[in-house]
Every structure is written in C-alpha cells, then in structure tokens.
Amino acid sequence: MGIQNRRERERAERHQLIIDAARELAEEEGWDAVTTRRLADRVEYSQPVLYSHFKGKDAIVRAVAIQGFGVLGQELRKARPRRGQTRLRATAEAYLEFARKRPALYDAMFVQQIDLSFGTEETPAELREAFAEMVAAVEPVVGQRDLETLTEVYWSTLHGIATLTRNARLRTGEHEARLELALGALSLAQQEDRP
Amino acid sequence: MGIQNRRERERAERHQLIIDAARELAEEEGWDAVTTRRLADRVEYSQPVLYSHFKGKDAIVRAVAIQGFGVLGQELRKARPRRGQTRLRATAEAYLEFARKRPALYDAMFVQQIDLSFGTEETPAELREAFAEMVAAVEPVVGQRDLETLTEVYWSTLHGIATLTRNARLRTGEHEARLELALGALSLAQQEDRP
C-alpha cells in the first residue's frame, strides 16, 4: 500500500519533470530543439519512458500549453491597475508582456497545433480561469454590448498584436501607440452610451 | 540564344510548378504532408531538383506565402462595399473569408516561420500592396488618429479573430457579432471627433 503510494508519487513527479524539461528546453532553444531524444536525455531516462507518460510528443506540448494558461492566468490576476490606469489596460499590458517574455510558452498555447478547444465541457480549468480574468477586465467598459463577445474581440486584438509583433509584421517602436489606440477603441462605446 | 531563352523559360515554369504543387499539397493535406519527397514526386522530378530552385524547404514555403499575399491583395481589392456597407467592413469580411477558405495559404503567410519582415526595404511588393488595401479601408474612419497605427490595430484584430477561430478558441456561431463589435469599436472614435 505504502509502496504503491510512493510509486504513484514518484510517477507524478516524473510526469511533471518531463513537462518542465520540455518547457525549459523550448524556452532555451525553441520548440524545434525539443526532440524526444533530447528531452529523454535531459530527464535522464530513455525515450520509451516518455511514452509511458504521454501518448506522444503532441501530448507533451499540450501539457506544457495547459500549464502555460495557468501561468498566464496568474499573471493577469496579479496585474492590478496602477494609479489612474484602467483594469482593461493593466490586463492588456500583462497579457502582452507574457507573450513577449515567454515566447516559447505562448507558442505552445497558440501556435503549435495541439487540439485544445475552448468553450466546451472538457476545457481545462486553467483556460477557463485565464479567460475569466479577461472577462473581468472588459466588464467595466462593456456598456450595452455583450460581455463575452466583447471579451473575445479584446482577446483577439491582443493575440493579433502579440503574434504579428513577434513575426516582425508590425513597425517596431510603435507598441505603446497601438495599445493606446486599441484600448481607446474598445472603451469608447462606453462613453457613447452616457447621455 | 534562342535555346538559352527556352531553357530559362522552362526553368521559370518549373519554378512556378514547384510553388503551385507545394501550395496544392498543403491545401489538400496540410503543411505536415509537404515533404521534399512527396513534393518531388508530385512535380515528377527528383528531390535535388527542388534544391536547384530553392535554398531549402523554408524557401519554398516562403515563396508560397509571398504569392499568398498577392492573392490576399487581390481579394481585398475586389471587395467593394455593398449597399449601405462601409469599406472597413467589406475589407474585413474579405480578409476573414480568405483566412477561412484558404487555411493552408494563410498558415504559410502567418504561422509557418518564414522570416518575412514587414516595413523594411526588402519587403516584397505583394505584402506592401495587401497592406495598402487595409490602409485604404481604414482611412475613412481614422479621424484624428494615426492612420498607419490604426491600420495595424485593425489588422491585428482581424488576424487575432482569424487565428483564434481556427484553433477553436472562440465560440462558434458568434462570428457576425464579434465582427460587428470589433468594427463598431474601431469606427466609433470617428463619431466622437465630430462636434
């Protein structure tokens, strides 16, 4: 009994060890460098051990991505508006900073194909919670509009800025101006609604 | 002389044949299925022939992407506003339709890493022209704002919607509502500026 317990605990630890090693390797050298051989080397087990924990490489990336949503959720939760700053802006800045500072993690969450759908029953809690933070940020400016839809637009804008910036498709150095314009646009309707 | 001419012509035709075959294969089975072996099979030449035309596989994807921007530019140019529709909306709808109907092409342009930077001197004409169409769509609603920056925000929003929709990260069936909200937000400042 106790032995079984220890084994399960060790197994869970190794499971997490693999996920961490994959994330670290990706953050150091990009996802192209994350091969099953290098990953196995890093955790000091042979390749087949990976397959006793995950169905395949995709499942490992997927696990990294889900935990990435957990980290994103934390970052957004921590982002409290500074003096004179709206929550909409504080959250947006935190989101974009996350995308910029952890490109490999963001990649796993959004660029690598990992078959992770939102808004269905089996959506992991991490995803739901991160989305909830964005809903809360949008709520103060929603006005007459539909809250969830507006949040999706807000998120899309941030995601678009994040990815286009990364691919060098936007002018550099205009980051602040873009954010200003984007947030201004999303908020303005609120002012419109006031008499 | 005439012989040299014919050879160059044949070479150019084969160059385009390779690009078309790569695009078609990607559109049929996704970019994962585009291997140099299968591509060589399809154009009925051996692998090394590909390398006499392109530096490597990346260069082929890059060529597909650039021509993709050409197609996108055409689609946006064709998209004239219907009765009572703004150009901002007509262009947005054309953009999103392009992303939805040609996912593999859109992938090459934005998801596959192809080292294709915007806004520098060596930016291909196709990219510049597609961007110019978006600038023209945004111009009527720019108000006091900076035109290029607003276009980047517009583009980011569309790109975000396109990619998140594809990865099933947004609710299905709310497409129209999202677009309505997004375009409304981007346009509203214009009305604000009026006395």
Next chain:
DNA sequence: TCGGAAGTCTAGCGGTGCTAGATTCTGGAG
C-alpha cells in the same frame, strides 16, 4: 562526330517520432 558543360538522378548521411522485444529491477511468498 565528339568533347564538355549543363542537367538530373541514385544513394546515402544524420536526424526525427515512435515501438517491439529483450533485459533488469523489485517486492512478496515460501
């Protein structure tokens, strides 16, 4: 007619994700 250049191919390198089957380790029964 024939030599050389241009064009094209075969065969192979080191890598990939993944797995069958051999081997080692472990813990409880006798």
Next chain:
DNA sequence: CTCCAGAATCTAGCACCGCTAGACTTCCGA
C-alpha cells in the same frame, strides 16, 4: 534467505525527414 512473477526500463530498430555528394545522362556547339 531464496526465488520468481510482474513491473519498470532499456536497446535497437522502423519508416520517414531535410539535405547533398558524386555518378550518370543529355544536349549544344565546335
């Protein structure tokens, strides 16, 4: 303490990947 079943782990290999050296074939011009 010994032994063995089953769990845990590894070695070795498959079919495929991007890419290329070097052999071979084709064709033009002297």
